[in-house]
Amino acid sequence: MSVFYDILYAIKTRLQTISQGPPVHVRKRAIILESDSLPVIVVSPASEVIGLDTFKKMAGIDYTVQVTLVQAGNRIYESDTQDWLQLRETVRRLLYQPELTGISDVIAMELDMQPAFESVVGATSNYDISGMTITYRVLEERIT
Amino acid sequence: MATYYVGDTVRLAVAFRNPANALVDPSSVTLSISIGNSTTVLVYPASAGMTRTSTGNYSYNLTLTTPGELTYTWAGTGAVAANRTGGFDVLSARTSPASFWSPANDHLVFDSLETLVLTRLDGSSQTLLRCLRLPANLQIGEAGAMRAYGTQTDWNIWIQECPTAPEINAKLTDAYGKNYRIDEVVQSVVLNMWEIKSTADAGVGL
Numbered sequence: 001m002s003v004f005y006d007i008l009y010a011i012k013t014r015l016q017t018i019s020q021g022p023p024v025h026v027r028k029r030a031i032i033l034e035s036d037s038l039p040v041i042v043v044s045p046a047s048e049v050i051g052l053d054t055f056k057k058m059a060g061i062d063y064t065v066q067v068t069l070v071q072a073g074n075r076i077y078e079s080d081t082q083d084w085l086q087l088r089e090t091v092r093r094l095l096y097q098p099e100l101t102g103i104s105d106v107i108a109m110e111l112d113m114q115p116a117f118e119s120v121v122g123a124t125s126n127y128d129i130s131g132m133t134i135t136y137r138v139l140e141e142r143i144t
Numbered sequence: 145m146a147t148y149y150v151g152d153t154v155r156l157a158v159a160f161r162n163p164a165n166a167l168v169d170p171s172s173v174t175l176s177i178s179i180g181n182s183t184t185v186l187v188y189p190a191s192a193g194m195t196r197t198s199t200g201n202y203s204y205n206l207t208l209t210t211p212g213e214l215t216y217t218w219a220g221t222g223a224v225a226a227n228r229t230g231g232f233d234v235l236s237a238r239t240s241p242a243s244f245w246s247p248a249n250d251h252l253v254f255d256s257l258e259t260l261v262l263t264r265l266d267g268s269s270q271t272l273l274r275c276l277r278l279p280a281n282l283q284i285g286e287a288g289a290m291r292a293y294g295t296q297t298d299w300n301i302w303i304q305e306c307p308t309a310p311e312i313n314a315k316l317t318d319a320y321g322k323n324y325r326i327d328e329v330v331q332s333v334v335l336n337m338w339e340i341k342s343t344a345d346a347g348v349g350l
C-alpha cells in the first residue's frame with residue numbers, strides 16, 4: 001500500500017482506541033454522508049509535497065492529513081460544549097506524537113488545529129465541525 | 145364603506161343640531177343597530193353604554209361580535225327630530241379575511257397536509273394540524289475542509305392553528321420524529337398562514 005494510505009490507516013487505528021469514541025472513517029475527501037451516525041471522525045488525505053531534498057538520493061515527503069470531527073449541532077449552544085472540546089483534546093493528544101504505528105522513517109511531524117467550532121456555511125447550518133491537519137515528513141529514496 | 149373585524153370596539157357618535165346649527169338635546173335619543181336579521185335598539189339613558197358627552201353629543205362603544213354588514217341609525221325626537229344613518233362591514237377575524245380560504249376546505253387545494261409538533265424556545269409544545277410541507281432543497285455547505293449536506297424545508301402553517309408566530313430557532317417535529325429548526329417566518333399576503341423556512345437537524349437528510 002502507499003505510504004499515504006498507511007498514514008491514514010494508522011491514524012484511524014489510533015483514533016479507534018478512544019474509549020466510547022465516535023466511528024472513524026478514512027475517505028477520499030472530508031465529507032459526511034447521509035448514512036453517517038453522529039458524531040463521526042473523518043480522516044482524509046490533503047496534500048503530498050516534496051518538502052526536502054538531501055544527498056544520497058534521499059527526499060523528505062510531507063504528507064498532510066485532514067482529520068475532521070463532526071457532530072450534530074442542531075443549534076444547541078451550551079450543553080454539549082464540554083464533551084465536544086474533550087473529544088477534540090483527546091484526538092489532539094493521540095495524534096500529537098511523532099511516531100505512527102507501522103510507518104517508518106518519519107522524521108518530523110506538525111499539527112495545526114483549526115477552529116473549535118465551525119458551522120457549515122449556508123442554510124444547512126446544523127452541524128458542528130472541527131478539524132486539524134497533521135503533516136508527517138517521511139524519508140524516501142529516489143529511484144535515480 | 146369602512147371595514148372592521150370581530151372583536152374590534154367601534155365608537156358610534158352623533159351630534160344633534162337645530163336649524164340654527166346649535167347643539168341641542170333631543171327629547172329622546174335611540175340607537176338602532178342591525179346586522180343580518182338581528183336588530184338591537186338602545187335608548188338614552190336607559191340602555192347601558194349610551195353616553196351623553198355634552199349638549200347634543202351622544203356616543204356608544206360597540207364591540208363587534210358577529211360578521212356581516214352592519215348598519216346603525218341614531219334617532220332624535222322632540223326638540224330635535226332627526227336621523228343619522230351609517231354602516232360598515234364586519235369581517236370574521238383578522239387572520240382570515242378571505243372566508244373561502246380556510247383549513248376547513250383546504251383539502252380542495254392541497255393533499256399533502258401533515259401534523260407537526262411545535263416546540264417553542266420556552267420548552268412548551270403545541271400540535272399543529274393541516275401543515276403543508278413544500279418541496280425540500282438538498283444543500284451542500286462547507287466548513288473548513290468539510291463538506292456537509294443538509295436540507296432546507298419550507299412549511300405553510302395556518303395562523304388559526306398557531307395564533308402566535310413561531311420563534312426563530314423553535315423546533316418543528318414531523319410524524320416521523322424528524323426535527324427542523326425554524327430559520328425564517330413570514331406572514332402570508334392574505335394574513336392566513338405562516339410561511340416558514342426551516343433547516344433539518346443534522347443527519348436527518350431527506
